Amino acid sequence: MKTKLILALLTICGIASAQGTWTQKADFGGAARCGAVGFSIGTKGYIGTGYDGSTLYKDFWEWDQATNVWTQKVDFGGIGRDEAIGFSIGTKGYIGMGSYFNGSIWTSLKDFWEWNQTTNVWTQKANFGGTARSGAIGFSIGTKGYIGTGLDSTNATQDFWEWNQATNIWTQKANFGGTIKYTSVGFSINTMGYIGTGLDSTNATQDFWQWNQATNVWTQKANFSGTARGEATGFCINSKGYIGTGTGMHPYGDFWEWNQATNVWTQKANFGGVARYLAVGFSISSKGYIGLGSDGNNFQDFWEFDPNGNGVNEISNKISVSVFPNPSSGMFTIQANSQQLLANNQIEIYNVLGECIYQHICISANQQIDLSSQPSGVYLYQISSNAKILASGKFVKE
Numbered sequence: 514m515k516t517k518l519i520l521a522l523l524t525i526c527g528i529a530s531a532q533g534t535w536t537q538k539a540d541f542g543g544a545a546r547c548g549a550v551g552f553s554i555g556t557k558g559y560i561g562t563g564y565d566g567s568t569l570y571k572d573f574w575e576w577d578q579a580t581n582v583w584t585q586k587v588d589f590g591g592i593g594r595d596e597a598i599g600f601s602i603g604t605k606g607y608i609g610m611g612s613y614f615n616g617s618i619w620t621s622l623k624d625f626w627e628w629n630q631t632t633n634v635w636t637q638k639a640n641f642g643g644t645a646r647s648g649a650i651g652f653s654i655g656t657k658g659y660i661g662t663g664l665d666s667t668n669a670t671q672d673f674w675e676w677n678q679a680t681n682i683w684t685q686k687a688n689f690g691g692t693i694k695y696t697s698v699g700f701s702i703n704t705m706g707y708i709g710t711g712l713d714s715t716n717a718t719q720d721f722w723q724w725n726q727a728t729n730v731w732t733q734k735a736n737f738s739g740t741a742r743g744e745a746t747g748f749c750i751n752s753k754g755y756i757g758t759g760t761g762m763h764p765y766g767d768f769w770e771w772n773q774a775t776n777v778w779t780q781k782a783n784f785g786g787v788a789r790y791l792a793v794g795f796s797i798s799s800k801g802y803i804g805l806g807s808d809g810n811n812f813q814d815f816w817e818f819d820p821n822g823n824g825v826n827e828i829s830n831k832i833s834v835s836v837f838p839n840p841s842s843g844m845f846t847i848q849a850n851s852q853q854l855l856a857n858n859q860i861e862i863y864n865v866l867g868e869c870i871y872q873h874i875c876i877s878a879n880q881q882i883d884l885s886s887q888p889s890g891v892y893l894y895q896i897s898s899n900a901k902i903l904a905s906g907k908f909v910k911e
Contacts, residue, residue, distance in 0.1 A: 533768075534822020535785025537902075538802075538815045542574045542583030547807035550599035550608050551793035554630050558802055559606055560793050561589050562597050565811050569593030569613055573628070576815070578797050590626045590635030596696070596791070597622075598651030600658055602678050604630045607638075607658060612647035621645035621666050625676070642674045642683030650699025650708055654726050659686075659706055664695035669714055673724070690722045690731025696791075698747035698756050702773050707734075707754055712743035717761040721771070738778035739769050740866060746794035748801045750820055755781070755801055757867075760790035764808040767867020770820070785816045787861065787897055788869045808869075833904075834896065840909040843885030847894060849904075858903060863893040884910050 541560060549563030549570070561573035571593040573586045589608055597611030609625030623645035627636045641660060649663030649670075661673030671689040676682070689708060697711030697718075709721035719741040723732045737756055745759025757768030766788035768781045784803060792806030804815030835848050847860060860880055862871035864887070871882060875896075884892065889910050896904040 533781040534819045535782060536817045537785060538817050539581045539583060541804055541813040541815050542585060543572050545811035545813040546570060546805055547791035547811055548595040549793050549805050550597045551795045552599045552601045552606055553795045553797045554601045554604055554606060556797055558795055558797060562594050562608065562611065564595035569595060587633050587635065590637060591624050594622060596647040598649050598660055600651045600653045602653045602656055602658060609641055610646055610649055621647055639681045639683060642685060643672050646670060648695035650697050652699050652701040652706055654701045654704055654706060661689050662694050662697055662708065662711065669693040669695045687729050687731060690733060691720050694718060696743040698745050700747055700749045700754055702749050702752055702754060709737050709756060710742050710745050710759065717741040717743050735776045735778060737769065739767050740765065740868065744790035746792045746803055748794045748796040750796050750799060750801055757784050758789050758792050758803065758806065763869050764788040764790050765867050766863055766869065783867045786814050787812065788867065834906065836906065836908045840911045842911050843883060845882045845884065845908060847880045847882065858896050858898045861895045865891055
């Protein structure tokens with residue numbers, strides 16, 4: 514006999530083999546936005562620039578891992594912009610490139626700026642060596658910074674450049690090994706750089722490449738195991754790389770780990786917040802961080818990923834919710850204990866790949882969901898209001 518299953522304190526667990534824990538931290542101190550830049554220096558994280566659909570931002574904020582507090586720093590030295598790049602070298606942070614709206618068209622940029630953590634001062638450095646562009650990737654290895662791919666005023670690119678912190682000189686390196694692309698993910702592990710996913714001239718991609726700083730050679734590694742996508746985010750922790758969120762046909766919330774030693778991708782616990790694209794990602798020591806971004810609405814939430822966690826996102830449900838029948842052959846009812854608690858909130862349903870297959874704004878305490886056209890398996894639901902998760906759980910379609 515099928516029974517009614519009360520899901521008062523369940524949280525999204527992803528698939529059974531998923532691991533890692535997402536914990537929501539203090540919301541970003543500035544306005545909600547997407548296409549911002551993030552990097553870390555020591556135990557501090559930094560986010561700045563970005564776009565909310567009407568305003569191009571140049572504010573710059575510091576997050577303290579120890580206190581979970583955001584503090585505004587001096588504004589970025591250049592103009593406000595969207596889809597810039599950023600990285601850090603030592604105690605210096607760098608932001609450059611991106612695009613701005615000049616009143617009639619979007620215009621790409623190639624300026625490049627250094628921020629001094631000690632003095633809180635921005636200094637303009639030599640312009641990027643390639644063409645102006647947005648949606649590029651940036652990372653650092655030792656005392657060198659690297660920028661490549663991206664979208665210039667008309668075309669996707671595949672050139673790749675090195676910036677020398679000591680000489681302030683840009684040098685072109687071997688072109689990226691894959692096709693032209695933009696809005697990819699880039700990060701470094703030890704002396705190797707990595708670029709993966711992104712949009713080419715016509716499609717979302719899932720190829721993943723390694724660049725050797727010593728030999729200046731690109732080598733293709735195992736393709737990203739999630740759905741092809743652009744506008745994802747990522748970071749590295751020790752010898753592991755991570756890629757998640759992004760968009761293809763719709764926003765994604767899945768999250769994946771790549772092992773440098775084995776060249777194997779493993780799915781981890783789904784991102785703790787709402788599925789999104791153009792988010793910010795960076796790591797501090799043994800933890801990773803993702804925040805901001807958009808799914809059509811902009812976010813300012815900020816989440817911490819612990820790869821050693823147990824795979825259950827640390828969110829206590831704020832409303833009591835039941836799903837019935839569970840399991841079901843297709844028709845489910847999600848019911849809250851009060852109409853006032855559920856009405857006007859958003860319900861999203863995800864498959865185990867982190868793909869959002871259903872979105873709806875509730876108008877009553879009982880929301881019927883028809884998954885008859887979906888394959889059998891475990892599905893995850895999430896109820897949110899203004900990007901704040903109120904309840905989450907899972908159910909089974911027979």
